Amino acid sequence: MRILVTVKFVPDLQSQRSFTDGAVTRTGDDGTMNELDENAVEAALQLREAAGEGEVYALTVGGDDAVAAVRKALQLGVDHALHVADASVAGSDVFGTAKVLAAAVRKVHDEAPLDLVITGMAALDGLTSMLPTALAAELDWSQLTLASGLTIDGATATVVRNLPDAHETVSAPLPAVVSVTDEANTPRYPNFKLIMAARSKPVTTWTLEDLGVDAATVGAAAARTVVVDASPRPPRENRTVVTDTGEGGAALADFLIERGLA
Amino acid sequence: MSTVAVLVESRDGSVTQPTFEALTLARTLGTPVAVWIGAAPAPAEAARLGIHGAEEVRVVDAGDAARLPAAAAAALGAATADADVVLVISTFVNKEIVTRLALATGAGVVVDASDAEMVDGHVETLQTVFAATWNVRTRIATDKAIVGIRPNTTQASPGETPGAATLVEVAADLPETRELVTGVEPVPAPDGVPLAEAPVVVSGGRGTNGDYTLVRELAELLGGAVGASRDATDEGWISHEHMVGQTGTTVTPALYVACGISGAVHHRGGMQASGTIVAVNIDPDAPIFEIADFGVVGDLGDVIPQAIARIKEVRGS
Ligand SMILES: Cc1cc2nc3c(=O)[nH]c(=O)nc-3n(C[C@H](O)[C@H](O)[C@H](O)COP(=O)(O)OP(=O)(O)OC[C@H]3O[C@@H](n4cnc5c(N)ncnc54)[C@H](O)[C@@H]3O)c2cc1C
Ligand SMILES: Nc1ncnc2c1ncn2[C@@H]1O[C@H](COP(=O)(O)O)[C@@H](O)[C@H]1O
Numbered sequence: 001m002r003i004l005v006t007v008k009f010v011p012d013l014q015s016q017r018s019f020t021d022g023a024v025t026r027t028g029d030d031g032t033m034n035e036l037d038e039n040a041v042e043a044a045l046q047l048r049e050a051a052g053e054g055e056v057y058a059l060t061v062g063g064d065d066a067v068a069a070v071r072k073a074l075q076l077g078v079d080h081a082l083h084v085a086d087a088s089v090a091g092s093d094v095f096g097t098a099k100v101l102a103a104a105v106r107k108v109h110d111e112a113p114l115d116l117v118i119t120g121m122a123a124l125d126g127l128t129s130m131l132p133t134a135l136a137a138e139l140d141w142s143q144l145t146l147a148s149g150l151t152i153d154g155a156t157a158t159v160v161r162n163l164p165d166a167h168e169t170v171s172a173p174l175p176a177v178v179s180v181t182d183e184a185n186t187p188r189y190p191n192f193k194l195i196m197a198a199r200s201k202p203v204t205t206w207t208l209e210d211l212g213v214d215a216a217t218v219g220a221a222a223a224r225t226v227v228v229d230a231s232p233r234p235p236r237e238n239r240t241v242v243t244d245t246g247e248g249g250a251a252l253a254d255f256l257i258e259r260g261l262a
Numbered sequence: 263m264s265t266v267a268v269l270v271e272s273r274d275g276s277v278t279q280p281t282f283e284a285l286t287l288a289r290t291l292g293t294p295v296a297v298w299i300g301a302a303p304a305p306a307e308a309a310r311l312g313i314h315g316a317e318e319v320r321v322v323d324a325g326d327a328a329r330l331p332a333a334a335a336a337a338l339g340a341a342t343a344d345a346d347v348v349l350v351i352s353t354f355v356n357k358e359i360v361t362r363l364a365l366a367t368g369a370g371v372v373v374d375a376s377d378a379e380m381v382d383g384h385v386e387t388l389q390t391v392f393a394a395t396w397n398v399r400t401r402i403a404t405d406k407a408i409v410g411i412r413p414n415t416t417q418a419s420p421g422e423t424p425g426a427a428t429l430v431e432v433a434a435d436l437p438e439t440r441e442l443v444t445g446v447e448p449v450p451a452p453d454g455v456p457l458a459e460a461p462v463v464v465s466g467g468r469g470t471n472g473d474y475t476l477v478r479e480l481a482e483l484l485g486g487a488v489g490a491s492r493d494a495t496d497e498g499w500i501s502h503e504h505m506v507g508q509t510g511t512t513v514t515p516a517l518y519v520a521c522g523i524s525g526a527v528h529h530r531g532g533m534q535a536s537g538t539i540v541a542v543n544i545d546p547d548a549p550i551f552e553i554a555d556f557g558v559v560g561d562l563g564d565v566i567p568q569a570i571a572r573i574k575e576v577r578g579s
Contacts, residue, residue: 017392036509095365124508124531126391128373129354133331133361142440143331146354158444163355164456164503164511165273168329169445182509183502224370229399233390236539241551244560249568252540253576255556259538261462261517262484262573 001054001152003044003116004105006135007037007073009066010125017125023091023227031065033072036120038187041076043150043180044118045188055079057108061089061100067203074198075190081203082108088208091220098134099218103211105139109175116157119179121146132179142172148183264292264346264380267320269299269338269359270311271351273451277307279459280351282418284411285314288349289421291380293317297341299328302429312427313420319427322434329443331355333436335362340434345406347385349378352410360408370402373410376514376535385409393508393527394534413458414514449503455487457504462486462517463533465506469522469543469562472499476566477521483570489513489533491523507532521562525550542566 011017012030041058048054058073059082060066070081084104092100105117117139122129129146136143144150147159157176161168162183190198208215216222242251256262266288271278281296288294296316301323303311308319320341327333338359342348348363350356352374364371372378375387385407389398402409457463462484466477468491481488489506490499506513508531518536523529525541525548533539534553541554542562551557558565 011392017395093370094361121509129357130361130371130373133358134365137332137362137365143358144441145331145358162502163449164353165449165451167445167447167449168443170330170441170443172441224364224368224402224404225372226401226403227398228386228401229397231397233395233397236553236555239551239555239557241546241554241557241559243546244558244565247568248542248558248560249565249570250572252542252556252558252565253569253572255540256484256517256569257573257576261538 001047001051002112002114003047003054003118004057004059004108004114005037005040005044005073005078006101006117006119006131007041007058007060007069008034008120008123009060009062009069010034010123031068033069034120034123034125036122036124036182037069038076039180039182039184040118040120041073041078042185042187043178044116045077046185047116047152057082059101059104060084061097061104063090070203071198074201075195076188077190077194081201082206083203084206084208084211086208086215088215088219091223092218093223093225094128094130094134095224096218096222098131098138100208100211100213101131101135102138103213104206105135107206107211113175115152115174117141117175117177119177121179121181132177136177139177142174142176144170144172144176145179146181147178148181150178150180150184265344266292266294266347266349267297267342267345268294268316269297269348269350269356272298272300272303272307275304275307277303277310278351279418280413282310282314283413283416284349284351285311285316286418287378287411287416288347289315291347291378291385295320295345296427297322297338299324299334299337302431308427308429312425314418315421316427317425318430320430320432322432324434324436326443327436327439329446330439330441331358332362332439334359335366336436337434339363339366341432348406348408350408350410352412356410360410364408367406368404369406369408370404371408371410372400372402374512375409375411376415378409378411390535393531412512412514414461452487452503457487457489457506457511457513460487460513461515462519463489463506463513463515463536464519464521465489465491465523465533466494466500466521467491467523468493468497470494470499472497474500476562476570480519480566480570483573484517484519486515486517491526491529520550520554521566523550524548525553
């Protein structure tokens with residue numbers, strides 16, 4: 001079983017996230033691996049463990065700081081870390097990012113075929129959830145997205161998709177791009193031994209040239225969408241908190257009635 | 263005028279409220295046409311689309327294949343070749359469909375938008391990001407634009423010159439797909455308004471201890487839907503469809519009531535853009551109070567029944 005997991009470097013959810021020049025501010029200090037990618041790593045590790053053999057690659061595309069995302073994946077137990085770092089990638093939209101990720105996947109796949117690419121269901125910075133579909137389309141592989149369950153049987157992958165109107169079961173031949181939801185599993189914590197071992201593991205760094213990607217087709221200049229303004233939302237004004245001493249429910253009702261909400 | 267195509271969402275054959283909201287928004291961008299994927303709609307449904315401004319209802323019957331994003335994208339593409347703007351409701355499934363459509367057409371895409379307007383011949387959208395703590399304006403630089411719009415962000419209204427929409431059948435060349443849907447287990451439709459579309463949402467979390475009686479009662483009284491935190495759905499107290507949050511449903515009702523919910527960042531991300539936020543929590547330090555317009559520090563078992571009684575009393579008088 002050969003699996004590649006995509007992991008994104010994002011600002012920590014608990015930190016003060018912000019924008020600089022129309023792009024999400026990403027710094028090493030408060031950045032981390034996208035939390036939902038932990039489910040992708042976990043799914044890959046479980047498949048490798050169940051098969052009793054195989055290799056798991058973690059791949060990230062991003063600036064120098066983004067290496068923290070694949071280091072986290074190493075701590076969780078993946079075998080190899082890949083980092084596409086190239087200034088020309090900055091400002092890419094989902095299609096540019098998918099093109100670069102696909103080129104890196106192909107490079108690994110050409111060395112020895114991969115069975116699966118597993119991604120998170122969404123990156124918690126933008127939450128677009130578009131990348132997994134774009135990546136499957138770029139690679140022209142099977143697309144099995146939003147999986148809350150994943151099983152592999154021979155050369156076929158089967159997933160369960162919990163959609164608002166139906167629970168679907170979908171099968172497709174390998175190789176496939178699978179995105180997993182946070183219902184798919186419970187991610188493990190890195191143990192001390194793995195954290196120590198991760199320190200000495202190498203991270204392979206690639207540029208666009210290494211991948212044979214024309215820099216003009218990605219990055220800000222090729223992006224189909226441009227952030228023209230970003231500003232923090234003002235905090236809510238006139239907030240009231242009352243402590244219930246027997247009248248709290250009535251006060252709540254009066255507030256709703258006053259606002260015309262009840 | 264540019265053609266603005268709106269992908270219709272329906273439930274049991276009826277057009278959903280967010281579709282009418284999208285048609286209302288579409289009228290501000292150009293000439294709306296509705297795209298219906300499936301067997302032709304009942305005349306009454308086509309008429310309702312016309313009343314909300316659709317000049318045409320383009321019907322693409324792609325059969326069961328339309329469950330797969332690549333096939334649905336081909337169907338939508340066939341019906342929107344002439345459209346300058348394609349509007350869809352921002353659901354997980356539609357995000358997949360529009361990603362494929364964008365790859366096929368070269369269009370730029372914004373999803374989870376709360377508004378869209380034409381500025382100098384380009385579509386610009388508004389979104390909130392980072393758990394609704396930032397506003398972002400994005401310009402779609404390409405000639406063709408695709409926008410995924412969130413429910414409850416436009417007030418639906420009939421068009422000024424409501425007309426009868428013409429039904430037009432569109433044939434689509436569906437691609438060969440590798441994926442095969444082998445099972446479909448329908449989720450029963452929610453009683454009352456679906457969570458994402460509800461004008462009022464009353465949610466219960468771990469603080470309910472699994473008893474949703476009061477939460478349901480208040481939701482019913484206020485004409486709203488019942489929501490929940492992830493901890494509550496994980497406990498199996500209420501089904502997953504009720505989960506509000508970054509990985510559940512994003513809601514933007516006029517009123518959000520959080521009962522026994524701490525306000526973890528994951529939860530806030532799915533409700534922070536709501537109009538008015540009210541919280542009841544026994545812990546004065548619960549983070550939910552940081553974003554609540556009105557908060558009561560107290561036991562929901564005391565506070566909610568009293569609030570219900572008071573509202574009934576005032577309504578009755
Ligand atoms: C990747 C990831 C994604 C996630 N996505 C989501 C998501 O989409 N949505 C979501 O909701 N969560 C999500 N979570 C979980 C989230 O982090 C929190 O764990 C969860 O929201 C907490 O639920 P809660 O507020 O019900 O429980 P708690 O945090 O335990 O809070 C319960 C609250 O109830 C109060 N309380 C207790 N008894 C009473 C009483 N009698 N009266 C009044 N108040 C009382 C307590 O003071 C407490 O504040 C996600 C987590 C992860 C890791
Ligand atoms: N720059 C990136 N590098 C690696 N993986 C990414 C990147 N961007 C997105 N992904 C993957 O795609 C998933 C969905 O992201 P998104 O579509 O941006 O919400 C994430 O959970 C990641 O697994």
